[in-house]
Amino acid sequence: MRKNKYAAIAATVAALLLVTGCGSGGGSGKAESVNPKGDIKPREISWLLSRPADGGVIKAMKQISKDYSKEHPGFSLKLITTPDRPSYIQKLETLAAANKLPDLFDIDATPFAQKLAKKGSMVNVEKMLKDMKIYDNYRTSALDYQRFDDGSLYMVPFESQIEVFFYNKVLFKKAGINIPKTLDDFPAMCTALQKSGSTPIALNGKDMWPLERYMAFYPFRASGNEFIKNLKKGNAKLSNAEGRKAVEWMANLGKSQCFQQGFSSTEYADAQALFTSGKAAVYNDGSWELPALATSKLNPEVRDDIDYFLLPTTPGSKTTENEYAAPSGIGMAINAKTYDPLVRDFIKYSLTKYSKIYADTGQITPMKSSTAKIPSDATPLYKRNFDDADKVGKVTLMPWDTQLDSTSNTRLQQELPLLVQGDISVDKFINTMDKVIQENGPKAFKDLN
Known part of the structure; x- marks a missing residue:
C-alpha cells in the first residue's frame, strides 16, 4: 500500500510538473549561463541531499563549506538530509511542482530529471565544468553514469565506485564449489550452499534496489544497456527472448533459495551482518563498503575468509568481465533559477578541494x-578493489531504478519479491510488467529525445 502511495504521488507531481514548468525560473537560456556576471554576495545556500549523514561526501563538503565561509563571511551551506530514498523523491518532486527547488539538489538521471533539465531548471554541468577548466579531471565512467540517454550531463558526481560479489571462501570450500563462471551457475551455487548449511546470498530487500540490480544483470550481459533503454520507452518487452531469459533467471534464483528467508523485509545493516557473521556466503555490494568489509572493522573470525569476484558473464555475452556496475552515486543538480556568482564560485571552490579530501577518507x-x-589496517582486497576500478571497461551497467519511469519502477519493485518467492509465475510477472511499462514508459519519455 505504501508503495502504491508513492506511485500515486509521483503521478500527481508529474501532472503538476507540466502545469508549473517545474520551477524553471529563468528558463532554458539561464540554464546555459554557466558563468553569471556580477559580484559574489555571501548568503546561505541550501542543498537537498539523499546521502548518509555520516558518509564521506557530506563530511568532505561540511569541511569545505566551513573553509569557504572563513573566506566569505556571511556564507553558509544548509544541508537538508533525507536518507530514505522514497521520502526523498517525494520531497524533491513536491518542491519541483511548487517551483521551490533549493540551490542544489540530489537527483539520478531519471526521466523526471531529464524533464527538469529540458525545461531549463538545471544548469548544464558539462558546460559548467568545462568553463571551470576541471571537466578533463573527471573519470569518464563517473561522468557517464550521470548522463541522460542523449549524452547530456546535468549532474555533478561525488563518488566513483564498483560493485562486486563479496564471498566467503571457507563456506564455498565447505559446499565444494568454486566461484560461478557464468550467471547460469548461480542456481547450482545456491543449491550447494543451502545443502552445506549456509545462506547462499545475503540481500538487503527492504531498500528494493538491490534485488532490482539482480534483475539488470542478465540483460546487461546480453546487450549492454540497450535492452533497458528500449524497454523503458516501450520499444522492447520482457516477453521478448532477452527479457524472458532475465525473468526466468530471477525465478530460478528463488527456486534455488538463493536469498535468506524474509529477505524482502531485511534492512541494509542486517543483510551485511548476515554476511560478516559468516552465516551467508555471498554479498553483492560496492566499494563504498570497503572500510567495513576490508579492514580490521570486519569480524576477525571471517576476515581472512573474505574475497570477491566480479559480475560473471553469460554465454554469448556482449559485455566483458571488466564491464559491470560502476556507479558514481546520486548526482548533484544545480538550480538554474538561483544560480548566481556565489553558487558558481562555491561549486568551483568545492570541486577544486574535494578530490583530495574525499580520497583521504579511503x-x-x-x-x-x-x-x-588505503587504511593501514586494510586487507589485500582494499587495494585490489581500487586496481579493478581503474580497469573498468567502456560500458557500465545502468541501474534500472534510475532508468524506468517512477510508476513502472515502483511496480517492478513490488513484483520482483513475489516472483522470487514463487508467489507469481514467470508469465504473470511478464504480463503485468509489460502492461505497466507500455502504459507509462512512452508517456514519461515523450519529447525528451
Missing part, C-alpha cells in the same frame, strides 16, 4: 587528480 574519488588513501 574512497575512490570521481576525479583523476587524487589517489584514494
Whole structure:
C-alpha cells in the first residue's frame, strides 16, 4: 500500500510538473549561463541531499563549506538530509511542482530529471565544468553514469565506485564449489550452499534496489544497456527472448533459495551482518563498503575468509568481465533559477578541494587528480578493489531504478519479491510488467529525445 502511495504521488507531481514548468525560473537560456556576471554576495545556500549523514561526501563538503565561509563571511551551506530514498523523491518532486527547488539538489538521471533539465531548471554541468577548466579531471565512467540517454550531463558526481560479489571462501570450500563462471551457475551455487548449511546470498530487500540490480544483470550481459533503454520507452518487452531469459533467471534464483528467508523485509545493516557473521556466503555490494568489509572493522573470525569476484558473464555475452556496475552515486543538480556568482564560485571552490579530501577518507574519488588513501589496517582486497576500478571497461551497467519511469519502477519493485518467492509465475510477472511499462514508459519519455 505504501508503495502504491508513492506511485500515486509521483503521478500527481508529474501532472503538476507540466502545469508549473517545474520551477524553471529563468528558463532554458539561464540554464546555459554557466558563468553569471556580477559580484559574489555571501548568503546561505541550501542543498537537498539523499546521502548518509555520516558518509564521506557530506563530511568532505561540511569541511569545505566551513573553509569557504572563513573566506566569505556571511556564507553558509544548509544541508537538508533525507536518507530514505522514497521520502526523498517525494520531497524533491513536491518542491519541483511548487517551483521551490533549493540551490542544489540530489537527483539520478531519471526521466523526471531529464524533464527538469529540458525545461531549463538545471544548469548544464558539462558546460559548467568545462568553463571551470576541471571537466578533463573527471573519470569518464563517473561522468557517464550521470548522463541522460542523449549524452547530456546535468549532474555533478561525488563518488566513483564498483560493485562486486563479496564471498566467503571457507563456506564455498565447505559446499565444494568454486566461484560461478557464468550467471547460469548461480542456481547450482545456491543449491550447494543451502545443502552445506549456509545462506547462499545475503540481500538487503527492504531498500528494493538491490534485488532490482539482480534483475539488470542478465540483460546487461546480453546487450549492454540497450535492452533497458528500449524497454523503458516501450520499444522492447520482457516477453521478448532477452527479457524472458532475465525473468526466468530471477525465478530460478528463488527456486534455488538463493536469498535468506524474509529477505524482502531485511534492512541494509542486517543483510551485511548476515554476511560478516559468516552465516551467508555471498554479498553483492560496492566499494563504498570497503572500510567495513576490508579492514580490521570486519569480524576477525571471517576476515581472512573474505574475497570477491566480479559480475560473471553469460554465454554469448556482449559485455566483458571488466564491464559491470560502476556507479558514481546520486548526482548533484544545480538550480538554474538561483544560480548566481556565489553558487558558481562555491561549486568551483568545492570541486577544486574535494578530490583530495574525499580520497583521504579511503574512497575512490570521481576525479583523476587524487589517489584514494588505503587504511593501514586494510586487507589485500582494499587495494585490489581500487586496481579493478581503474580497469573498468567502456560500458557500465545502468541501474534500472534510475532508468524506468517512477510508476513502472515502483511496480517492478513490488513484483520482483513475489516472483522470487514463487508467489507469481514467470508469465504473470511478464504480463503485468509489460502492461505497466507500455502504459507509462512512452508517456514519461515523450519529447525528451
